[in-house]
Amino acid sequence: MISILGRGAVLLALAACSVGTITGAVAAIRGSASALRTTRVAAYVFGCSLVLATLLMEVALLTHDFSVSYVAEVGSLNTPTWVTIVSLWSSLNGSILLWGFVLALCVMGLAYNTRGKYPDLTPWALSVAMGVGVFFTFLIAGVANPFSPMSPVPTDGPGPNPLLQNHILMVVHPPMLYLGYVGMTIPFAMGAAALLAGRLDAAWTRLLRRWMLIPWGFLSVGIILGGWWSYEVLGWGGWWAWDPVENASFLPWLTATAFVHSAMVMERKSQLKGWTLALVFASFLLTLLGTFMTRSGVFNSVHSFTQSPIGPVFLGFLAIATIFCVLLMAFRLDALGEGERPLAMGASRDLAFLANNLLFTAFTFMVLLGTVYPLLNEAVTETQISVGQPYFDRMGAPLGVAILFLMGVGPALPWGSGATGSAVKRLIIPLGTGVLAVVLSVALGITQFWPLLTFGLAGFAFATTMREIFAPAMARSKARGEGLGIATWAVVTRARRRFGGYVVHVGVISIAVAHAASMAYQTKTPITLVEGQSAEVSGYELAYLGSAWEEQPHRTSLKARFEVSRDGASLGVLEPRLNHYKKMGTPIGTPVVKSRLTEDLYLSLINVDPTAKTASLDVMIHPMVMWLWVGGAFMLIGTVVAVWPSRSRARAAAKSVPAPVSAAPGK
Amino acid sequence: MSATTANPSAQGTRRVFLVVTLLVAASALGFIAFGNMGENLVYYWDVGQLREAGDKAIGSTIRLGGVVKEGTVDWRPDESHLEFIITDGSQEVPVECSGAPPQMFREGIGVVVEGTMTPSGTFTSERLMVKHSNEYKAPEDGMSADERKQLYRTVEDL
Numbered sequence: 001m002i003s004i005l006g007r008g009a010v011l012l013a014l015a016a017c018s019v020g021t022i023t024g025a026v027a028a029i030r031g032s033a034s035a036l037r038t039t040r041v042a043a044y045v046f047g048c049s050l051v052l053a054t055l056l057m058e059v060a061l062l063t064h065d066f067s068v069s070y071v072a073e074v075g076s077l078n079t080p081t082w083v084t085i086v087s088l089w090s091s092l093n094g095s096i097l098l099w100g101f102v103l104a105l106c107v108m109g110l111a112y113n114t115r116g117k118y119p120d121l122t123p124w125a126l127s128v129a130m131g132v133g134v135f136f137t138f139l140i141a142g143v144a145n146p147f148s149p150m151s152p153v154p155t156d157g158p159g160p161n162p163l164l165q166n167h168i169l170m171v172v173h174p175p176m177l178y179l180g181y182v183g184m185t186i187p188f189a190m191g192a193a194a195l196l197a198g199r200l201d202a203a204w205t206r207l208l209r210r211w212m213l214i215p216w217g218f219l220s221v222g223i224i225l226g227g228w229w230s231y232e233v234l235g236w237g238g239w240w241a242w243d244p245v246e247n248a249s250f251l252p253w254l255t256a257t258a259f260v261h262s263a264m265v266m267e268r269k270s271q272l273k274g275w276t277l278a279l280v281f282a283s284f285l286l287t288l289l290g291t292f293m294t295r296s297g298v299f300n301s302v303h304s305f306t307q308s309p310i311g312p313v314f315l316g317f318l319a320i321a322t323i324f325c326v327l328l329m330a331f332r333l334d335a336l337g338e339g340e341r342p343l344a345m346g347a348s349r350d351l352a353f354l355a356n357n358l359l360f361t362a363f364t365f366m367v368l369l370g371t372v373y374p375l376l377n378e379a380v381t382e383t384q385i386s387v388g389q390p391y392f393d394r395m396g397a398p399l400g401v402a403i404l405f406l407m408g409v410g411p412a413l414p415w416g417s418g419a420t421g422s423a424v425k426r427l428i429i430p431l432g433t434g435v436l437a438v439v440l441s442v443a444l445g446i447t448q449f450w451p452l453l454t455f456g457l458a459g460f461a462f463a464t465t466m467r468e469i470f471a472p473a474m475a476r477s478k479a480r481g482e483g484l485g486i487a488t489w490a491v492v493t494r495a496r497r498r499f500g501g502y503v504v505h506v507g508v509i510s511i512a513v514a515h516a517a518s519m520a521y522q523t524k525t526p527i528t529l530v531e532g533q534s535a536e537v538s539g540y541e542l543a544y545l546g547s548a549w550e551e552q553p554h555r556t557s558l559k560a561r562f563e564v565s566r567d568g569a570s571l572g573v574l575e576p577r578l579n580h581y582k583k584m585g586t587p588i589g590t591p592v593v594k595s596r597l598t599e600d601l602y603l604s605l606i607n608v609d610p611t612a613k614t615a616s617l618d619v620m621i622h623p624m625v626m627w628l629w630v631g632g633a634f635m636l637i638g639t640v641v642a643v644w645p646s647r648s649r650a651r652a653a654a655k656s657v658p659a660p661v662s663a664a665p666g667k
Numbered sequence: 668m669s670a671t672t673a674n675p676s677a678q679g680t681r682r683v684f685l686v687v688t689l690l691v692a693a694s695a696l697g698f699i700a701f702g703n704m705g706e707n708l709v710y711y712w713d714v715g716q717l718r719e720a721g722d723k724a725i726g727s728t729i730r731l732g733g734v735v736k737e738g739t740v741d742w743r744p745d746e747s748h749l750e751f752i753i754t755d756g757s758q759e760v761p762v763e764c765s766g767a768p769p770q771m772f773r774e775g776i777g778v779v780v781e782g783t784m785t786p787s788g789t790f791t792s793e794r795l796m797v798k799h800s801n802e803y804k805a806p807e808d809g810m811s812a813d814e815r816k817q818l819y820r821t822v823e824d825l
Contacts, residue, residue: 358692373704384711388728391707526766528744578770586797587770606767614744616767 002060003068006147009053010140013104016046017133024127028120028197036123043111043126046133050104054088054097057146061087067153070094070146076159078553083165089174090160092295092310093146098175099291100136102182107133110186113207121204124193125186132185135317143309159554162581162588169229176222177249181287183215184252187259188284191277195328198335200277205267209260210643212280216256217639223249224511224632235589235604237524237620239628240515242392247371248290251364255283258360265353268415274333275357281325282364288318293371347423352410359403366395393519397450401457404512407505408434408461411468429467434460446521454516458509465505468498492641500642507634514627524620526606531613534563538621540601541565545573547608547615556580558587560608560615564594564601576605576617599623709781714755717784724784731760731782731790737774742767753778753790762790771797 020042027035060068061084064075074087074094089095107129114122140146159165190208194200226246227239240246259279266276292314370387377385412426437459441452470488472495477487492499525537534543545561557577564571571594578587591604602620609615709728717724717731733753741750749764751774762780772778772795782792 358688362692370704386709386711386730387704388707388709391704394707526747528747528767607770607772616744616747618766 001067002056002065003147003149006053006056006060006068007141007145009049009056010100010137010145010147013046013049013053013100014134014137014141016042016049017107017130017137020046020130021127021134024123024130027123028127028193031119033119036119039123039126039130040111040115043107043130046130046137047104047108047111050100050137053140053147054101057088057094057097058085061085066155066157067150068146069148069150070097072150072154072157074160075157076554077156079159079165080554082168082171083160083554086171086174087160089178093140093144095174095178095295096136096139096144096310097146098178099182100133100140102175102178103129103133103136103185106183106186110189110211113211118204120197120199121190121193124196125189127189128192128196129185129189132189132321139310139313143313159581162555162579165554165581167229167233167590169225169232173222173225173229176218176225178222180215180217180219180222180249181252181291183211183218184256184284184287187212187215187280191280192324192328194336195277195332198332200266200273200336202267202270205263208280209263209267212256212259212263212283213639213643216253216260217636217643219249219253219256220635220639221632223253224628224635228629228632231625232593233588233590235591237522237591237602237604237618237622239625242367242370242387242389244371245290245294247367248286248293251290251367251371252283252286254360254364254367255279255286258357258364259283261353261356261360265350269350271350272354273336274329277333278329279357281329285318285322285325286364286368288314288321292318347413349410349413349415352406352413356403356406356410359399359406363396363399363403366399367392370395400512401450401453404454404457404461404509407508408457408464411464411502426467427464430460430463433463448520451516451520454512458513461505462509465502465509469502496644497642500638500640500644503638503641504635505638507631507636507638510627510631510634514624514631517624518622518628521623522621524618526616526618528614528616537619539566540571540619542603542619544615546613547610550577554581557590558608558610560605560617562603562617564603566601571601574603576603578605578608595626597624597626600625714753714758714760717760717790718758725786726783728781728783729790730779731762731792732777732779733760734777735772735774740768740774749795753780760790761788762792764792764795766793766795768795769797 020039023035023042024039026032027039057068057070059065060071061075062081064071064077064084066072066075070091070093074091075084079087087094089098107126110129111126114125187208190204190211194204194208223246226249230241231237231239256279259276262272262276262279265272292311295310295314370391374384374386377383408430409427412430413423434456438452438456441455446452446455473484473488473491476482476491477484480487482490523538527535527537527542529535529542529544531544531546534541536542541564543563545563547558547560550557550559557579559575559577562574562576564574574592574594576592577590579590580587589605591602593603594601600620600622602618602622604618604620606616606618707728709730711730711732712720712724714731714733717729731753733755736752736754736759739750739752743749744767747766749766749768751762752759753762754760762782764780764782776797779796780790780792781794781796782790784790
């Protein structure tokens with residue numbers, strides 16, 4: 001029954017977005033209001049039917065309706081309910097349905113967000129977005145149909161991949177990434193609309209930037225949660241391995257970050273339009289490439305699903321989308337009309353943004369090359385290789401450090417060419433802070449080059465950022481005699497995007513410091529203990545108490561119990577474990593992580609022999625890892641502040657159709 | 668960028684600047700492309716390919732796949748030192764690992780070790796992985812009950 005209903009909903013969605021794609025184009029070309037109305041209706045029908053299809057799939061999963069193929073594939077009577085709910089994204093076909101679900105929400109959001117405004121741009125944007133929708137609904141209806149009926153109906157299923165059942169983070173990490181990936185469709189559609197309609201003004205740029213910031217924020221959070229999951233679950237003790245699939249999510253993040261910066265130049269100065277749109281398109285195309293790499297099984301990785309017919313289809317769509325973008329850029333870019341003034345030279349913020357974009361582009365290129373090189377190599381020489389982590393680390397370090405430096409300099413520079421003297425004055429305190437950070441680090445015994453450089457530049461960038469956040473508030477407080485709290489609030493609410501941006505910078509600085517520290521100073525000590533024996537590792541005292549089995553409905557765990565203390569103070573009994581899942585052979589470890597602000601103690605169980613009463617484990621010390629997650633939280637908060645709708649701007653935008661550049665103090 | 672300025676000298680400066688920027692960017696990208704990718708490649712070899720490579724294998728990072736030969740495992744827990752011989756049936760390579768063998772490790776099982784060849788002819792590794800049947804495989808549409816069972820068995824055997 002659900003098979004039929006689900007498929008019906010998907011086919012309705014397919015029909016609706018096909019209609020919408022065509023009527024949108026018609027509405028744009030003929031300026032027809034009725035065609036635009038039809039397009040809007042189509043967008044909502046498309047959205048609602050995909051939401052319905054997803055809900056139907058959840059119902060099927062929760063009721064263990066094994067007559068639905070996807071449920072038979074990933075469902076199981078003895079998985080906990082939360083695992084059952086999230087199995088929607090535990091395998092290929094379900095994750096494509098989730099993709100459709102997110103796209104549906106985005107398209108409806110775009111339709112709602114542009115109601116009654118931008119009559120020349122909206123129909124194109126809706127048409128392009130639903131065109132992408134046609135492709136995905138086509139996948140859900142055809143090659144990746146999760147609703148196909150099963151016959152005979154199995155009585156039970158295998159349950160989802162045990163790696164995905166192992167940690168609660170799996171509930172949030174994939175949807176976040178999906179919101180980020182799929183969300184890039186809307187900026188792509190809006191950018192294409194600007195080119196097709198031949199108009200890109202400040203109001204559309206602002207809307208485009210907001211629509212890019214939202215998926216960008218989700219992508220940032222998704223990437224960091226993925227790192228956290230990898231750290232807490234996989235037991236190898238790292239959070240980022242330059243795995244092709246991790247890179248796949250990082251690539252669009254890099255280009256989208258470049259966009260967020262160049263869009264400020266575009267909005268303020270009406271320059272860099274072509275470049276900025278190229279970044280929008282690149283971000284979208286990289287999400288497609290990323291999905292192809294994740295979903296086609298061309299890479300071996302913890303993330304990849306099995307070989308699937310979806311790969312070639314995706315590659316085909318990627319090719320079509322790339323050609324579409326290139327043609328648009330080639331033939332329609334002139335219609336936008338670049339601003340008359342050339343970019344300001346000399347030490348200006350404009351130039352800092354340009355340098356930022358060059359660095360992010362180089363970073364993208366470096367990661368892309370390292371990721372696809374093995375594929376190209378295999379295609380030509382038929383030998384299997386991969387590009388090792390050291391390549392990415394060595395290449396990434398100078399680029400990352402340069403970005404950190406710009407983060408400290410850029411905000412202090414004035415727009416346009418001009419008062420460089422005041423900028424120098426503004427940089428004195430940050431420079432002092434940077435030097436102080438280096439001196440303190442050396443005093444604490446840090447001698448390696450990259451960490452020292454990172455800490456110094458982090459101090460520098462942090463001081464600049466703090467100044468940008470608090471100086472305006474202090475000036476206001478002084479001028480008006482308001483309390484500092486009230487003044488800060490007033491300043492922040494008036495320039496949310498600016499303030500949010502700097503909060504994100506604080507998060508990035510935190511992540512840079514944590515990453516540099518943990519990369520340079522982590523230690524790993526393998527030990528084997530017999531029951532009753534104890535050992536001292538890196539200042540921690542570990543005593544092996546013994547092992548125990550624990551039965552749960554969906555898995556059996558073998559726990560090793562360690563009494564851990566540090567400097568005589570007990571940290572309690574820590575229990576790293578190996579989990580055996582029903583119907584899956586290999587046990588999967590769950591490490592124990594004891595976090596503190598300065599360092600994490602990380603115990604990863606390698607093997608337990610109950611007869612010989614031994615347990616082998618890797619004892620790892622990871623300095624400052626906590627600050628990665630703290631930084632992620634700052635990035636999230638900053639993004640929310642920046643995209644939070646401001647009432648005055650919404651009103652200003654609604655008032656005028658080709659809106660004038662508003663006086664709102666975005667930077 | 669279609670820049671038209673009234674001041675020709677400003678335009679000249681601008682052009683010089685653009686050319687310099689492009690040169691710097693291009694050389695940076697070139698450095699990235701050909702800088703040190705070669706020495707950071709990881710090769711996926713089996714025992715035969717490793718033997719064939721001879722001295723070329725010394726120093727390169729290799730992911731070596733094969734089977735643990737019966738009766739060759741020597742595990743010394745107090746030193747966290749593991750030795751065994753990896754074989755493809757005809758040729759053999761002695762392997763030294765630091766760290767404990769994973770739970771599923773046993774004689775006759777397929778393994779992948781990542782490390783390098785030493786001049787003494789022993790493969791040293793920091794990383795030992797027991798080979799699962801390729802990857803976790805979800806059963807596919809239209810698979811018969813028997814095929815499903817077979818699939819689970821291949822997973823369970825390892």
